[in-house]
Amino acid sequence: VRILHSISEVRSALGPDEEVGLVPTMGALHAGHGALLDRARRENQILVVSLFVNPIQFDRAGDFQTYPRDVGVDAAFCQSHGADFLFAPSAAVMYPEPQRVFVEPGPVAEHLCGHFRPGHFRGVATVVIKLLHIVQPRRVYFGEKDAQQLAVIRSVVADLNVRVEVIEVPTLREPDGLAMSSRNRLLSDAERAIAPQLYRALRESAHLVESRETSAARVRSAGEAVLAQCPEFRVEYFEVVDPVHMQPVLEIAGPVRIAVAAYLGSTRLIDNVLAKPRP
Numbered sequence: 001v002r003i004l005h006s007i008s009e010v011r012s013a014l015g016p017d018e019e020v021g022l023v024p025t026m027g028a029l030h031a032g033h034g035a036l037l038d039r040a041r042r043e044n045q046i047l048v049v050s051l052f053v054n055p056i057q058f059d060r061a062g063d064f065q066t067y068p069r070d071v072g073v074d075a076a077f078c079q080s081h082g083a084d085f086l087f088a089p090s091a092a093v094m095y096p097e098p099q100r101v102f103v104e105p106g107p108v109a110e111h112l113c114g115h116f117r118p119g120h121f122r123g124v125a126t127v128v129i130k131l132l133h134i135v136q137p138r139r140v141y142f143g144e145k146d147a148q149q150l151a152v153i154r155s156v157v158a159d160l161n162v163r164v165e166v167i168e169v170p171t172l173r174e175p176d177g178l179a180m181s182s183r184n185r186l187l188s189d190a191e192r193a194i195a196p197q198l199y200r201a202l203r204e205s206a207h208l209v210e211s212r213e214t215s216a217a218r219v220r221s222a223g224e225a226v227l228a229q230c231p232e233f234r235v236e237y238f239e240v241v242d243p244v245h246m247q248p249v250l251e252i253a254g255p256v257r258i259a260v261a262a263y264l265g266s267t268r269l270i271d272n273v274l275a276k277p278r279p
């Protein structure tokens with residue numbers, strides 16, 4: 001894998017007619033990212049991974065500072081998954097001047113993480129549009145793990161007529177159900193032992209939806225009851241939303257996304273599942 005630091009290096013490394021797949025990441029790569037890399041590797045001639053801890057999407061300065069970083073380890077990971085290029089710009093390359101123009105994602109970013117992390121998705125949408133303009137990929141890959149991010153990107157790409165195919169990759173989980181995340185390594189052993197309850201709570205709610213429970217309030221309560229068994233969780237939200245616009249649902253009549261955010265100590269974990277009423 002060749003590491004590229006500047007935008008001009010990217011431009012000269014990638015020919016105009018090449019079929020490029022881009023996987024945007026913030027590094028601290030794990031098997032979940034690996035699933036995106038492997039899929040993109042299969043589907044494109046050239047695989048570019050970007051690694052950029054984007055300051056403008058962090059709403060808590062401490063979170064930005066403690067975000068795990070190790071470019072050497074990440075480069076080896078990319079190499080082992082067959083990536084051609086790792087674009088790892090500095091903040092000065094991405095933001096030579098304070099950013100003046102921002103992409104406002106609108107209603108899709110109103111609820112869930114968007115509500116609790118003001119400005120987060122505006123930062124995500126802005127950096128993703130910049131990355132798409134720099135790399136100009138044919139396909140860009142995102143994980144279902146961050147379902148609202150995916151919905152934001154789909155909405156931005158559609159509304160701004162960006163010529164790229166957005167591809168969703170299912171969430172990769174640890175054997176005990178915990179969604180893989182760079183933040184998992186910040187958990188203590190005790191917190192790590194409790195963390196899989198998040199997925200258990202989501203599954204409990206999803207099971208009700210599958211059994212054709214139509215009240216979103218009851219579906220939420222079932223999951224919240226699972227989390228209430230562990231007082232260590234500080235639940236930020238547990239919501240049932242429509243999977244495209246990410247708006248809260250009251251009566252369930254089709255597929256819904258059930259999403260949760262909760263703190264264990266100072267680590268914020270998110271997870272979600274898609275649930276469909278059985279026909």
Ligand code: AMP
Nearest residue numbers: 025026027032142143145146171172180
């Ligand atoms: P991040 O580095 O956390 O910004 O994540 C980069 C990309 O990897 C995003 O599109 C995430 O949704 C995706 N991702 C992170 N964790 C997982 C996972 N466990 N399974 C699938 N995709 C993931």
